[in-house]
Amino acid sequence: MSTRLVIWLAALVVAAGLLAELLLEPPSGDERLHLLLILAAPAVVTAALVPLLRRWVSRRASVAGAALMVGVCSLAIGAATTSAASNAMFLSDHDFRLFLVVLLLSCGLALLVGVQLSAPMARDIARLGDVAEAVAAGDLSVRTAITRRDEVGRTAAALDSMVAALRAAAEERARLADARQMLFTSVGHDLRTPLAAMRAAVESLQDGVATDPDRYLGVIGSELHNVEALLDQLTAFARIESGAPLGPQEMVAVAEVADEAVEALGPLAERRGVKLALVADGPGTVRATVLDVSRCLRNLVENAITHSPHGGSVRVEVGPAADAAGEPGVEVRVLDQGPGFPAEFRDRAFEPFTRADPARTTRTGHAGLGLAITRALAQQHGGRAWLGAGPGGDVRLWFPTGGHR
DSSP, X not given: OOHHHHHHHHHHHHHHHHHHHHHTOOSSHHHHHHHHHHXXXXXXXXHHHHHHHHHHHHTOSOHHHHHHHHHHHHHHHHHHHHHHHHHHHTOOHHHHHHHHHHHHHHHHHHHHHHHHHHHHHHHHHHHHHHHXXXXXXXXXXXXXXXXXXXXXHHHHHHHHHHHHHHHHHHHHHHXXXXXXXXXXXXXXXXXXXXXXHHHHHHHHHHHTOOSOHHHHHHHHHHHHHHHHHHHHHHHHHHHHHTXXXXXXXXXXXXXXHHHHHHHHTHHHHHHTTOEEEEEESSOXXXXXXXXXXXXXXHHHHHHHHHHSOTTOEEEEEEEEEEOTTOOEEEEEEEEESSOOOOTTTGGGTTSTTOOSSTTOXXXXXXXXXXXXXXHHHHHHTTOEEEEOSSSSEEEEEEEETTOOO
């Protein structure tokens, strides 16, 4: 038996006795004793029944049944107390019989109301259990569809939020698993070609059948450069995917970085017979990480050179531009005279490990990560990268002047 329960029951009996003393003013000591017994008897019965009922209720399979039983016991104790007090001190036999009829009717009405009001709560609690079982079985699309403002409603809302979070986490795990599978497949495929070329060149040199050793060594050096470029792209992509923080930011002149990219890629453009041109409207200063801006620009320019026809040209334009919200920034446009991206590929152009021409391999040193890395780096700096609507190759890059907030 709980000590707190006994204290509360004693306090109620004392309070009821004081109230009776003030309102009824019993004329004799016997009546006071009788009244005290009437008030104390229900408290004693309650103290004895509550521990038993508590254990019984905790073992019930139905919340509605347990709540109904609690209400019935409460009504029974109240009715017995009221009947005893009325019969002993206040009513005649006829009035007492009428009181019992009215009391029984009240208990029946209370029981009926209790059944009707407890049924929805029991149904909602059962729904919570069904949803929990479905989630445990792996169904993350199920929801409680419970709208209440009480504790059951808050529990249902919390359960729905948890299931939604679990579903989002499962989808993210599936996406990462697919990305890992694509990564392994792409890396294995993209490394096979340069490694096979180097193996063939090395075997020819070892067997002494190479008629021009310098040319074979050149092939090996070229393929090693392609492998190095691939590994560099994979390292950058892994850093971005891991959510690594940005490097130190500073005021960067985008036009100057673009000029360095054009100069560095000049030999590649010359070998492919492509002319490079840079047009800048001012320095285009933004707050960013200079290495990330340089990587973005080199990816775009190198991609344009690769897709330009022999004798074509690549034009790099740098100038101030605001985004759709009016925030000032710097836009870079890289245009080439290639065929551009196919219409069915434009929506996937910035996805990792994708190429507009599936026949291309890493003999050019690319794993289909250049545009994906460019977009990810731009987004990390609060900017964006997208395809323009112009003819041929038209890729655009935008950085906010104030950097990432």
